[in-house]
Amino acid sequence: MTPMERLLYGLTQAARVGWFGAHYALARRLSTSAEERRRGARSAPGLRLALRRDLIALFRRDLANIEAGHYRMPHDLIPNPLQRIEGSVRFFSDLPSVDRRRRAGTADEPFRSRRRGEALPRYYLQNFHFQSGGWLSRESAAVYDTQVEVLFTGAADAMRRQCLVPLGQVLGPPARRRDARSSGKGLRLLDVGCGTGRLLSYVMDSWPGLAAVGLDLSQPYLDHAAKLLASWPGVELHRGLAEKMPFADETFDAVTCVFLFHELPRKVRKQVAFEIGRVLKPGGRLVLVDSLQTGDKPLYDPLLAAFPKTFHEPYYGDYTRTDLAALFDAAGLHHVSTSQAFLSKVVVFDKV
Numbered sequence: 001m002t003p004m005e006r007l008l009y010g011l012t013q014a015a016r017v018g019w020f021g022a023h024y025a026l027a028r029r030l031s032t033s034a035e036e037r038r039r040g041a042r043s044a045p046g047l048r049l050a051l052r053r054d055l056i057a058l059f060r061r062d063l064a065n066i067e068a069g070h071y072r073m074p075h076d077l078i079p080n081p082l083q084r085i086e087g088s089v090r091f092f093s094d095l096p097s098v099d100r101r102r103r104a105g106t107a108d109e110p111f112r113s114r115r116r117g118e119a120l121p122r123y124y125l126q127n128f129h130f131q132s133g134g135w136l137s138r139e140s141a142a143v144y145d146t147q148v149e150v151l152f153t154g155a156a157d158a159m160r161r162q163c164l165v166p167l168g169q170v171l172g173p174p175a176r177r178r179d180a181r182s183s184g185k186g187l188r189l190l191d192v193g194c195g196t197g198r199l200l201s202y203v204m205d206s207w208p209g210l211a212a213v214g215l216d217l218s219q220p221y222l223d224h225a226a227k228l229l230a231s232w233p234g235v236e237l238h239r240g241l242a243e244k245m246p247f248a249d250e251t252f253d254a255v256t257c258v259f260l261f262h263e264l265p266r267k268v269r270k271q272v273a274f275e276i277g278r279v280l281k282p283g284g285r286l287v288l289v290d291s292l293q294t295g296d297k298p299l300y301d302p303l304l305a306a307f308p309k310t311f312h313e314p315y316y317g318d319y320t321r322t323d324l325a326a327l328f329d330a331a332g333l334h335h336v337s338t339s340q341a342f343l344s345k346v347v348v349f350d351k352v
Contacts, residue, residue, distance in 0.1 A: 197225030
């Protein structure tokens, strides 16, 4: 990388943190009382400093990975300003409804308004993050990425990209140019719970020859992903349950799963683990990115404990106590490594 490229990366990521950090601060001011803000500021004196330090460390790690050739510079390094503004308007427009649900403790609107004959599991029919529509509306698909970036003050995509390093050990060297279609050719990847397609866009930008599949239960989110991924014809998007995947045994060389497992009940989490083990080829790799768990960083434990109530994550508390190595070992996957990345962890498993 040239000095100018390093400077560009630093400036764009600083602007990103400033933009989404300002959204977080304003949303907090609009949604909490002065006493609640004072109580939060007193609760963990060293927490803000630790968060700032770990956030900087994440972006340094991201840049180091790019410089080392583990993956390409983000294709969306310079964002579309109109899309950013649109996302901001959607976020703040939905904020009063989010705050109303949070204060009332209600988050079952998708269940109460479900359509007759619509076959969706009960655990799925909730206002996750207290957002309008749960995962079921075009409006929620349009606001989701902004909402998550606000939550992580601009670090969500950088956390996602950390899975590309262990993934590259299976897929081979990334493309030097976006049109280098041979990179990843002959290999198949599945992204479980692909959502709006953010991770798949970074995967395909680095390995454009890859045959990739995204699986999600939300058609609006898949529609959103299709627009983002239109530049990469090697991507297929399928609607279906992660706990009952519509794929044959031993189909994929690699599986990714980002920010999904904390959204699942314990029983479903186990089923999804077995399904991943089933569709992976022998010697295949799973790269899981999800929230830190209790004890990973004790200073953050109070933050993890408060998160489910603040953002309506009903299965999150149980996730933070789950032994992931044991869960996937039962599904035939061997634990290879675990590393922390800001508020997330990257956990790697290989199929034995």
